[in-house]
Amino acid sequence: MAAAGGNADTAPAPGRVPAAAAPVPVWWIAAVLASGSVLTGLDTSLVNVGIETIGRDLGASLTEAQWISSGYLLALAATLPVCGWLSRRIGPGRLWLWSLAGFTLTSAACAFARSADMLIVTRVLQGLTGGLLIPAGMAILGQVAGRERMGRVVAVASVPSILAPAFGPIIGALLVDHLSWHWMFLVNVPIGIVGLLLALRLVPRGEAGRAGRLDxxxxxxxxxxxxxxxxxxxxxxxxxxxxxxxxxxxxxxxxxxxxxxxxxxxxxxxxLMDLRLARDPVYAAAAGTIAFSGAALFGGLIVMPLYFQLGMGRSIVDTGLLLMAFSIGAAATFPLAGRLADEHGGGVVALVGLAVVVVGTVPMALLPADPDPVLVEALQVVRGVGLALAGSPAVSTALARVRPDQMSDASSQVNILSRVGGALGSALCAVVLSGALADADSAAEVAAAFRVTFWWLTGMALVALVLAARLTRAQRRVRVR
The missing domain is CATH 4.10.860 (DNA Excision Repair, Uvrb; Chain A)
Known part of the structure; x- marks a missing residue:
């Protein structure tokens, strides 16, 4: 059977143990590229803490100030589709370097904005450059790691991007309280400069000039x-x-x-993007798993802060600390997930991971109005472990099914699917929870509203589990043939 782009004969078969670990230069490149993931991840969560303070300081209403965050997120989504074409046009390494330079400059511009309108404009520009960093970096990793080491390298490189949003709200609160909101943007500048200096020495530029006309x-x-x-x-x-x-x-x-x-x-x-990659059943099943795993992940990220505050009566600071259990569980599991994916195939690892997610979510739908905080934290660790086992192996499996010249398209599509799935999962959970809370007047009714939402989260994980089972079967068919 031909893979997407004709790679079935060279893609690693499930169950095959890689011959060698990744060379040290590959890990250095992965570490440098992780700086881009850290910056975009931090900026997504860090700035949200200071929206009210920024609006008050710049004389903007809360509705207007909210566009400081919304404009950034919309710009992130807008640039993803053109990333593949730009990577082919100038090379993924050059694209990453220019994007990091642009993100660093626009971060400084955000810090020196003197009006809400100016800050919104600079945040949009920041999002336009930041949206290119993760898919371009993923394309570079896919090319330097090789198929047989894809799982481990992608997984380890993903750890900083998972931890950054967890620490973002805490860092943002400290910066606003002890310095000023301007430092929520200035903090990006030294990270960006160091990343650029290292990238100029280490990151390969890639082949340029292979793109046709822009559609x-x-x-x-x-x-x-x-x-x-x-x-x-x-x-x-x-x-x-x-x-x-x-x-x-x-x-x-x-x-x-x-x-x-x-x-x-x-x-x-x-x-503009080669959607024919989805004709390969392994790639298509991996893409579906990524989308619904994203829904289960981001849906939970919307629900859990509200659960800690409304369901358990915790403060904002306590909520930030309690949320770290999920990210720590995920970050600790990512390296293991990558190694298992390389050795046994991403499908079976994702299948086990999503089963773990279900095991960690169902008890949340059964908790009483006064749950044991230790149990809740333990379940968050379980969910973090499960989603780490599900997410990274599915991504590395999708990327391993394409040729090097298709890597830019594949990385863009993977990021789009993850973000769209996450947006839909977040919206669905928000709608279900807000509807259930509308008539909740007692602690028992609030707990019931969250239980309904957790059942919806369980359903998302089950759909992803079914797709992971299809991925496992597709990989086994490839191996047999």
């Missing part, structure tokens, strides 16, 4: 569709669900734009 109609369609989809699902909680007119209109427009993009891409000789 502008396709770019416009997907650059419109993804931000609109992000905007719609992010606003679902504020407007009472996905069917509310302020949400439904951009949601329908997003789906139409994305459908037209898919139709055009499948027919184009030189598509």
């Amino acid at each position: 502008l109609p396709a770019l416009l369609l997907v650059a419109l569709g993804l931000p609109l989809l992000t905007y719609a699902v992010a606003g679902a909680m504020d407007h009472g669900g996905l069917l509310a007119p302020p949400v439904l209109v951009p949601l329908v427009a997003a789906l139409v734009a994305l459908a037209l993009f898919v139709h055009r891409s499948l027919r184009a000789d030189e598509p």
Whole structure:
């Protein structure tokens, strides 16, 4: 059977033990590329803590100040589709370097903004550059690691990006309390400069000039569709669900734009993104697993802070500390997940991981109104372990199914699927929880509202588990053939 791009004969078979560990230079490159993941991860969660302070200092309403965060997230989504084309055009290494330089400069510009409008503009520019860092870095890793070491290298390189959002709110609160909100952006500058200096010595530039003409109609369609989809699902909680007119209109427009993009891409000789990669059953099953694992992950990240505050009556600082259990469990498991994926195949590892997620989520749907905090923390560690076992192996499996020249497209698609799945999972959990809490007047009713939401989270994990089972079967068929 031919893989996506004809790689079935060279892709590692499940159960095959890699011959050698990754060379030391590969780990140095992975460490440098992780700086980009840390910056974008930190900025997503760190700045949210200071939105109210920033708005007050710049004389902006809370609604206007919220666009400091929303504009950044929309810009992150808008740049993902063009990352593959740019990587082919100038080389993934050059793209990563230019993106990191742009992110560092725009971070400094954000710190020196003197009005809310100026800060929103600079945050959008920051998002446009930051959106390219993770997929470009992933494409570089995929090329330097080799298929037989893909799981371990991708998994270990993902650890900083998992820990950064966990520590972001705490770091942000400390910076705002002891310095000023400007330092939430200035903190990126030294990290970016050090990353650039190291990258200039270590990161390979990659082959440039392999891209055809830029498909502008396709770019416009997907650059419109993804931000609109992000905007719609992010606003679902504020407007009472996905069917509310302020949400439904951009949601329908997003789906139409994305459908037209898919139709055009499948027919184009030189598509903006090569969606034909999904013709390979292993790649397609891995992509589906990534999307629904993202839904289970980000849905939980929306629900758990509210659970600690509303369900358990904890303060914001306590909530930040309690949330770290999940990230620590995930970060500790990532290296093991990568090694297991290389040795046994990503499908079976993801399948086990999602079973662990279900085991860690079902008890949350059964907890009483006054749960044992130790039990809750233990379940968060279990969920972190399970999602680490599920996420990284599915990503490395998808990337291992493509040729080196297709790596940029594959990494862009993997990131898009993870973010879209995460956005939809977050929106669904937010809508379910807000609806259930609307009539909750007692602690028992609040607990019941969270139990319903945890059952929805369990359902997302079960769908991802079914897709991981398909991935496992697809990998076994490849091995037999």
